[in-house]
Amino acid sequence: MKLRFLILLLFVISLLMHFTWKYLVPYCDTTSIYWYFAKDRNWNPKAKILVLGDSQIVSGILPETIAEIESVSLDEVLFLPKPSQQPEGILSDTLSITSKLPNLRKVYVNISPLNTSKNSITDAHKQLYYSFGGFEFHHITEPLLRKAYFSNLADLSWKFVIQMFPYFGLSSNTNRIFYDPIVKEDLKRRRLEFDAIQxxxxxxxxxxxxKSINDDPTLKEGDKFPNLDTTILAGKRELSIQLWVQTIQEWEKQKLEVVILRIPFSPQMEMDLATKNANGVTDSLFDWMEKTHFKNQRVVYDFRSSFLKDFGYFADLTHLNQKGRDAFGNLLKKTLLDHTNSSAKGM
Known part of the structure; x- marks a missing residue:
């Protein structure tokens, strides 16, 4: 009798959480809010172009730009980047989605030191997956994905606990409301960001x-970042490299062309990356991609040096603002269309 009551109680609690947790999401951080909405994106199964990546693409590229470059309609571009995305997420999306897109011919993706090294974003991605990501069977059957998401039984158990009791996935976000004065002051802005992302x-x-709310946040040349230190990005996360290699091989298996973008960071961050030699791992991966013989086209476009004097093109250290997005869109169209025309002439 007691066991039956306990099971019923847990079921009711789970049901209550599933019905009410959406009302707590507006009080979460920006990235969590984005992941919450990204789960329910509508997409066209007739898409020809797939765009994957992290918040650099979210902030720096419009689907319209890709549609213009590829001479396809807007609804034939499937735009699926997410902030704090890592190669395990890219591989998972590839395995989940590409087989459902019979007309798919090309993938766009961005690679940078943020997704080839072990850093705070790596850990953030894992927690975002636990809290907002959908569970797929290949997260267990694929060895690299299992290693990334479920390195031990406790990780797997935690994912299923959050699936049943979603409040646990919000705890780190909502708890801070009660003790962090900065978060308390930021609640109104979070609600506005929630609406903007929606x-x-x-x-x-x-x-x-x-992080824009009907404005265009802009860096200034004189802005100082005393805590900026990209040393950690110089390290190699072996698992990330293995995941990227498997993802590229998966695209090759599906006969997809791939455009790899190194989207510029702010001048301050690019200079620090250069000073700390933090581009080495990413550059080695680019070299491997360009030197390895693939049946289908793989093209790497490195734009890291494009905006080294254009401080006003950035919203913060890592993201382009609207002015920067427009400039980068024009640069992208010119570069890729010139490359396409050159290739056509060569044939």
Missing amino acids: NSMRLKSGAWIW
Whole structure:
């Protein structure tokens, strides 16, 4: 009798959490809010172009830009980047989605030191997956994904606990409301960001100038970042490299062309990356991609040096603002269309 009551109680609690947790999401951080909405993106099974990546693409590229470059309609571009995305997420999306897109011919993705090294974003991605990511069977059957998400039984158990009791996935976000004065002051802005992200999903497939609310946040040349230190990005996360290699091989198996972008960071961050030699691992991966013989086209476009004097093109250290997105869109169109025309002449 007691066991039956306990099971019924847990069921009721789980049901209550599933019905009410959406009302707590507006009080979460920006990235969590984005992941929450990204789960329910609508997409066209007739898509020909797939765009994957992290918040650099979210903030720096419009689906319209890709559609213009590829000479396809806007609804034939499937735009699925997410902030704090890592190669395990890219591989998972590839395995989940590409087989359902019979007309798919090309993938766009961005690679940078943020997704080839072990850093705070790596850990953030894992927690975001636990809290907002959908469970797929290949997260267990694929050895690299299992290693990334479920390195031990406790990790797997935690994922299923959150699936049943979603409040646990919000605990780190909501608990801070009660003790962190900065978070308390930020609650109104979070609600506005919630609305802005929701609108971006509906109108722009999720393309959104990072943390903008009807404004265009802009860096200035004199802005100082005393805590900026990209040393950790110089390290190699072996698992990330293995995941990237498997993802590239998966695209090759599906006969997809791939465009790899190194989207520029702010001048301050690019200079620090250069000083700390933090581009080495990413550059080695680019070299491997360019030197390895693939049947289908693989092209790497490195734009890291494009905006080294254009401080006003950035919303923060890592994201382009609207002015920067427009400039980068023009640069991308010119570069890729010139490359396409050159290739056509060569044939």
